[in-house]
Amino acid sequence: MSDIETFREEARAWLRENCPPSMRRPERGAPTPEVPFEPTWGGRKETFPNPEAKLWLERMAERGWTAPTWPREYGGGGLSKEQAKVLAQEMRSERCVPPLVGFGLTMIGPLLVEHGNEELKRRFLPEICRGEIRWCQGYSEPGAGSDLAGLQARAVVDGDQYVVNGQKVWTSYADSSDWMFCLVRTDPDVSKHNGITFLLFDMESPGVSVQPIKLISGNSPFCETFLEDVRVPRDQVVGAVNDGWTMAKALLGHERTMIGEAFNEAEARNEMVELARDYVGFENGRVADAVIRDDIARLTMDKVALELTLKKAKEAAKAGHQPGPESSIFKYFATELNKDRSALLVGILGPQGLGWEGEGFEANELDVTRRWLRSRGNSIEGGTSEIQLNIIAKRVLGLPD
Numbered sequence: 001m002s003d004i005e006t007f008r009e010e011a012r013a014w015l016r017e018n019c020p021p022s023m024r025r026p027e028r029g030a031p032t033p034e035v036p037f038e039p040t041w042g043g044r045k046e047t048f049p050n051p052e053a054k055l056w057l058e059r060m061a062e063r064g065w066t067a068p069t070w071p072r073e074y075g076g077g078g079l080s081k082e083q084a085k086v087l088a089q090e091m092r093s094e095r096c097v098p099p100l101v102g103f104g105l106t107m108i109g110p111l112l113v114e115h116g117n118e119e120l121k122r123r124f125l126p127e128i129c130r131g132e133i134r135w136c137q138g139y140s141e142p143g144a145g146s147d148l149a150g151l152q153a154r155a156v157v158d159g160d161q162y163v164v165n166g167q168k169v170w171t172s173y174a175d176s177s178d179w180m181f182c183l184v185r186t187d188p189d190v191s192k193h194n195g196i197t198f199l200l201f202d203m204e205s206p207g208v209s210v211q212p213i214k215l216i217s218g219n220s221p222f223c224e225t226f227l228e229d230v231r232v233p234r235d236q237v238v239g240a241v242n243d244g245w246t247m248a249k250a251l252l253g254h255e256r257t258m259i260g261e262a263f264n265e266a267e268a269r270n271e272m273v274e275l276a277r278d279y280v281g282f283e284n285g286r287v288a289d290a291v292i293r294d295d296i297a298r299l300t301m302d303k304v305a306l307e308l309t310l311k312k313a314k315e316a317a318k319a320g321h322q323p324g325p326e327s328s329i330f331k332y333f334a335t336e337l338n339k340d341r342s343a344l345l346v347g348i349l350g351p352q353g354l355g356w357e358g359e360g361f362e363a364n365e366l367d368v369t370r371r372w373l374r375s376r377g378n379s380i381e382g383g384t385s386e387i388q389l390n391i392i393a394k395r396v397l398g399l400p401d
């Protein structure tokens with residue numbers, strides 16, 4: 001047996017033995033009370049949906065498999081990309097839910113692995129791997145979204161600290177996070193991209209306050225974050241002072257790849273066909289409604305095209321090519337595809353797709369309509385679709401302004 005096949009056998013055996021039953025997704029259908037819909041985000045405020053969620057996190061973290069490819073000395077699994085892929089495949093086939101999710105694993109962690117100094121790596125990466133710290137992202141401001149480099153939150157040096165003043169907005173989960181990674185202006189007298197610094201701070205620091213924003217779906221995943229004379233030690237800068245834009249772009253590359261991959265991974269089975277079977281019906285072994293059948297076929301083909309392109313990018317990553325502007329292609333295509341797919345799922349439900357709770361909306365147990373509403377935000381967060389198209393035009397295709 002090849003090394004990789006030996007690893008597969010070992011990983012499968014370990015998962016079978018160590019993944020608690022309630023941490024496995026049901027074959028099909030809605031999450032049950034035992035299998036939580038909300039994944040574990042970790043951090044000081046985490047309330048685990050059940051004791052097995054905690055146990056599952058602890059077991060995976062001990063093995064370094066919450067962050068499989070990060071170096072072992074920082075709490076990761078030290079796996080090669082190929083081994084990590086095999087582990088992900090085995091987790092999917094064993095229907096194991098991820099033990100931990102969040103911006104620590106997908107955004108700030110990878111940035112620290114690449115660009116953090118030794119002290120920051122040793123301080124934060126093991127905590128991230130163990131799920132002891134939850135992060136939020138302080139990029140957007142009321143006057144700086146697509147034009148992120150126009151941000152105004154100001155950090156001024158005072159001894160060995162920065163004093164930060166300003167406002168962030170659309171800060172996802174700021175109210176349940178422990179730390180923020182953010183962009184602040186440290187030099188207002190140079191061109192806007194050159195006076196930005198990438199800073200980390202504890203959300204419990206005096207002067208930080210958060211205000212949740214309620215959305216159309218009834219959920220409130222966002223906050224406004226106000227920063228008033230917040231004191232941040234100067235050694236909590238990632239990268240060089242005034243070079244935060246380089247860090248911001250590197251992190252956005254990870255964020256966009258993560259968003260693109262999330263929708264690709266999310267649906268191993270074809271939920272569109274499953275729902276159509278139940279709510280539209282089958283005739284002669286195929287979906288009865290020709291228009292819906294056509295839409296399902298088109299979106300399924302698009303998904304396969306995305307999968308193959310992602311696979312190509314992963315091969316390039318194995319050869320040392322880090323995500324660059326190409327991550328905009330995945331971000332754009334995956335989020336637009338997810339919007340189309342979510343809209344089709346609502347259409348398949350028919351009138352039952354018009355609401356999400358109470359009598360008459362039983363079909364919506366899969367949260368189809370809320371997911372459709374949420375999908376609208378996917379093509380805005382991490383940079384809007386229009387901005388991705390601009391990046392693809394300029395930096396991937398080399399088209400003139």
Ligand SMILES: Cc1cc2nc3c(=O)[nH]c(=O)nc-3n(C[C@H](O)[C@H](O)[C@H](O)COP(=O)(O)OP(=O)(O)OC[C@H]3O[C@@H](n4cnc5c(N)ncnc54)[C@H](O)[C@@H]3O)c2cc1C
Pocket residue numbers: 136137138139140141142144145146147169170171172173376377378380381382383384385386387390
């Ligand atoms: C679900 C969700 C989660 C988010 N989480 C976070 C978070 O955790 N942290 C954080 O910092 N931010 C977060 N955001 C904010 C997000 O990054 C911004 O909403 C986004 O960058 C767009 O900025 P804006 O809302 O200010 O829109 P604007 O920049 O004002 O854009 C408005 C419209 O104009 C278009 N537009 C703007 N400039 C151009 C241009 N040059 N060419 C063509 N069209 C253009 C845009 O595409 C958009 O349609 C989140 C947003 C969403 C929806």
